[in-house]
Each structure stands twice: as C-alpha cells, then as structure tokens.
Amino acid sequence: MEHYNMNLTLKVWRQKNTKEKGHFETYNVKGISSEMSFLEMFDVLNEDLVHENKEPIAFDHDCREGICGMCSMYINGRPHGPWNATTTCQLHMRAFKDGETITVEPWRAQAFPVIKDLVVDRSAFDRIIQAGGYISVNTGVTVDANATPISKVNADKAFSTAACIGCGACVAACKNSSAMLFTSAKISQLALLPQGEPERHKRALDMVHQMDEEGFGSCTNTGACEAVCPKEITLESIARMNREFLSASVVSED
Amino acid sequence: MATKNFFTSSVGRKIIVGLTGLFLISFLVVHLLINSFILVDLVNPNDNGATFNEAAHFMSHNWLIRVVEIGLFAGLIAHIAMTVKLTIENKKKRPVQYAVFDGKANSKWYARSMAILGSILLMFLAVHLSQFWWPTKEALYITHADENSFEMVKATLTNPINLAIYVVGVVALGYHLLHGFQSAFQSLGLNHKKYTPIIKTIGTVFAIAVPAGFAFIALSVFLGLVQ
Numbered sequence A: 001m002e003h004y005n006m007n008l009t010l011k012v013w014r015q016k017n018t019k020e021k022g023h024f025e026t027y028n029v030k031g032i033s034s035e036m037s038f039l040e041m042f043d044v045l046n047e048d049l050v051h052e053n054k055e056p057i058a059f060d061h062d063c064r065e066g067i068c069g070m071c072s073m074y075i076n077g078r079p080h081g082p083w084n085a086t087t088t089c090q091l092h093m094r095a096f097k098d099g100e101t102i103t104v105e106p107w108r109a110q111a112f113p114v115i116k117d118l119v120v121d122r123s124a125f126d127r128i129i130q131a132g133g134y135i136s137v138n139t140g141v142t143v144d145a146n147a148t149p150i151s152k153v154n155a156d157k158a159f160s161t162a163a164c165i166g167c168g169a170c171v172a173a174c175k176n177s178s179a180m181l182f183t184s185a186k187i188s189q190l191a192l193l194p195q196g197e198p199e200r201h202k203r204a205l206d207m208v209h210q211m212d213e214e215g216f217g218s219c220t221n222t223g224a225c226e227a228v229c230p231k232e233i234t235l236e237s238i239a240r241m242n243r244e245f246l247s248a249s250v251v252s253e254d
Numbered sequence B: 001m002a003t004k005n006f007f008t009s010s011v012g013r014k015i016i017v018g019l020t021g022l023f024l025i026s027f028l029v030v031h032l033l034i035n036s037f038i039l040v041d042l043v044n045p046n047d048n049g050a051t052f053n054e055a056a057h058f059m060s061h062n063w064l065i066r067v068v069e070i071g072l073f074a075g076l077i078a079h080i081a082m083t084v085k086l087t088i089e090n091k092k093k094r095p096v097q098y099a100v101f102d103g104k105a106n107s108k109w110y111a112r113s114m115a116i117l118g119s120i121l122l123m124f125l126a127v128h129l130s131q132f133w134w135p136t137k138e139a140l141y142i143t144h145a146d147e148n149s150f151e152m153v154k155a156t157l158t159n160p161i162n163l164a165i166y167v168v169g170v171v172a173l174g175y176h177l178l179h180g181f182q183s184a185f186q187s188l189g190l191n192h193k194k195y196t197p198i199i200k201t202i203g204t205v206f207a208i209a210v211p212a213g214f215a216f217i218a219l220s221v222f223l224g225l226v227q
C-alpha cells in the first residue's frame, strides 16, 4: 500500500461535562501519515492543542489493538468509522483522503451520558452483566478436560458471542439506541454452554429487565448493530435472547 | 414477576408486534383471494362480478367470519398500539441527535421507516374502510338496501383519485412487509442458518406479489377490463 501524508479538517464534539451543552469545534491537522491509526491522529492533534495551551480532547482508549472496546468514536455518521469489523484504534488513516473533513461525535444515547468530549459513561453495560451475566454455581475442584461434552457447533457459537468487547457501537448505530446485540451476546455465551444451563431462565429475565431499566430502546430488527459490530456478532444472537426470554417467561413461576 | 414483565418488557412487546403482524399478514392472503374473484370476469365475460358478490356475501354473513373479523380489528389495534408506544419511547432514547448520521451505510431505509410506512397505512385504512367496509355494513344493518359489492367497487375505483389512494396504500404496504415479514420471525426468536434465508426470500416475494396483486385487480376495474 502506498504511503501518503494528508491534511485534514476535523469537526470534533467538545463538552465540558455531563450537564453542560456541547458544541462542535473545528481543527486542522497537517502531515498525517496514512499509516497512522485514527487514535494516533488524535494524539497528534492533542499534542498541538497542548502546545497551544488549549485543553486536549478527552477520548477513551486503552489496548489500542481492538480487544478492549474503549475507543468509542462516531466518525462521519458511523461508529468506529467507515471500515467494517474494525474498532477506532484499528482504523487507519488510509481510509481517508487528503483535504477531507471528518466529523467526530461521542456515542449518543440517553443510557450513555457524555462524561467529557468524546468519553461516555458505559457503566449501564456493567450493570446489565451484573444482573445475570455470570455463573454463580460453585464449580468445585478442577475437572478433567472434556468431562463435559459440548457440541462443536455450540462451542463455536458461544465463543463467537463471547467475543463481544462491550464497546457500545451497536447502541450508537441503532436508531432506537437499543442494547439488544450486546445483551444477547452476553446471554448467548452462557446459554449455549452446559455451565450456563442452571441459571438460564433467571439470567434471561434479569438481564433483559436491567437492559430496559437502563433506558435503552427496543429492537426493530434494522440490523444496523450487526453492520457496525467490530466483533461481527449477528442478529441470530438477538433471536436467541428473544427465545430465551419467551421460554423463561412462560416457565417462570413468579 | 415474569408474566407481568413480559408485557412491559422490550422483548415481550416486540414478540406481540411480531405475532399481531403475522396475524395481519394471514388476513391479507384471504383478502387477496376474495378480491381475485373480481378477475373471474376476465375469463368468463358473463360473470359480471357475480362470483365476487357471492364471496362477499359469504364473508359478510357467515358467523365464524364475523367472529374472526372482531379478532382482526383487535389484532390491528394491538399492533398499532404497541408499535406507536414503542416508536415514541424509542425516539426518546437519544435526546441529543447525531450531527452526521449515515443511515444507509448500516440498514435499509424502509426498515428505518416502519412507523412512517405504518402511518401511511393507517391513513389508507381509514379511507379504505370508509369506502368499502362501511357501505357494506350500512346496507346490511341500517338501510337494508340490496348489496352489490361489485358495483360499489366499480363506482369507487373508476375514480382516478380513489385509484391513486389505493395504489399509494398498497405500495406502503409492500415496503412495510418487505421489512416486516422477515422481521416478525426474528422478533419471535426464529433465526436459523437454514430457514432464515428461505423466510427472507418468501418475505420478499410476498411483499412484492401481494400488493402487486391488489393493485392489478384495482387497475383492471379502473381500466374497465372487468365490467
């Protein structure tokens, strides 16, 4: 791939804190390498701002290798930018052309309040997991490997839903701010395995309940979530959650 | 808790939307079948709407159909009540809108416009019921006049404005179903590697063929192909 440098105009959302109203600020960055990541481009911009004695832009990031889910940026109308199955930290500047204007916004959802600039509070996700996304039965001593048979199909599906990194792109892309792709991935990874079986019904009921409590919207199956998910979790997962919830509602004695 | 929660939960409500949606779809099949009797005149010019009138008479007098009709209205009202509630609630979940929103990058426009398509459908249904359903009931229960459904259809659909409203209505229906048919199965939790592609294909064919069928019959009446 040919290397090139570019100058860009950035329109970035600045917001002091949760309460204050935010606004867009326009910045120019020069000499950005096509081999930089999108976050590295922001590092360059922030360094410029520090040199100019201005407040750097707050944005979330941690691993910078696509596995932690922190780097929430809504780039030109799409979570994590134009590439599919990619987090912002893995988005490279070669996705952009010299002279382009790029608009960067935080995830926008009632359930994800802005903390500062591009940083949002995603603890609603933590509370959904706390509501039932775990196994509380005592697992006892280490058992022999392969003592519990699991079909290859289910093992693979559980693994691919467990790949969810809790980034929140699904919520950000959804016109209803629905968290169903995330919640269904967290329900699926356990529902598909024998270890998840004992608490299966209670888990589905409690996690869906918490998801609603947190103020996420409801699904209309547009598929925007699966189109932007960096881990390619699919609508099949949401259908599984709906099944789990339906059977749990019928079976439950409460 | 679980039973109570079902009807107030996001997932439970969506299951109701799916069930009522599929119920309404089953009604469309029957409706199109009855309407298609109008076309008998194409193959048998002496029919003059007699077959259609017979079918319409059966539909308005059979007691079982009457009961199903009440169920149909209940289903329609439940569908509308749930979807209106969900749409309004979902709108509130994003108090600050995006400045740039690239909707087409991630989903189809008609999938994002179900509420608008539904609202067009609702307006169409109001006109449609007042033009075709109410006159039949009026003749049956109030004026006790002779009913001739075919003549009523002809009188209405030979008016170009009425035909235009009809066509707009069935086009909105087509797009509503283009997303809605497969969406209902997904809402009910039916998503399967083997069957989902088949459901999607059937849904697409249904969403095009059924509205096209309604439109074709209406057009045949308008053009005087059936007399």
Ligand code: HEM
Pocket: A219, A220, A221, A222, B014, B015, B017, B018, B019, B020, B021, B022, B024, B025, B028, B079, B080, B083, B084, B087, B111, B114, B115, B117, B118, B119, B121, B122, B125, B176, B177, B179, B180, B181, B183, B184, B185, B187, B188
């Ligand atoms: C009369 C007014 C109507 C309104 C206001 C309306 C509105 C809606 C809305 C807002 C949705 C939810 C959007 C979504 O799930 O993506 C929906 C879904 C649906 N509608 Fe309607 N609709 C109407 C009539 C109909 C009719 C007449 C039919 C069928 C003949 C129908 C079939 C469906 C189906 C199959 C779904 C998908 C259900 C699901 O995804 O769970 N609707 N409708």
Ligand code: SF4
Pocket: A069, A163, A164, A165, A166, A167, A168, A169, A170, A171, A181, A182, A185, A225, A228, A229, A230, A231, A232, A233
């Ligand atoms: S489902 Fe995908 S988009 Fe949603 S939080 Fe998990 S990884 Fe992110």
Ligand code: FES
Pocket: A060, A061, A062, A063, A064, A065, A066, A067, A068, A069, A070, A071, A087, A088, A089, A090
């Ligand atoms: S910074 Fe960890 S996924 Fe992007």
